[in-house]
Amino acid sequence: MEFIEIYSGTWIQCQMAKKLLESVKIKAILKDPNMGSSSTFCRPRGNIKLLVLDSDYESATNIVTKL
Secondary structure: OOEEEEEEEEEHOOOOOOOHHOOOOOOOEOOOOOOOOOOOOOHHHHHHHHEEEEHHHHHHHHHHOOO
């Protein structure tokens, strides 16, 4: 199994969608391209990716599009 991107947005948008998916037992992770930044005060404003397992893709997409 591998993770597939289903959504891209701000950290807050992706975090809300992730919590919603987790509430219905769908494993989701966030991919942050700014991880590893030398600044501890750097907060990514966008371009965060929400990923789910390929087996959950259809269900997760339906849920997130309704959000």
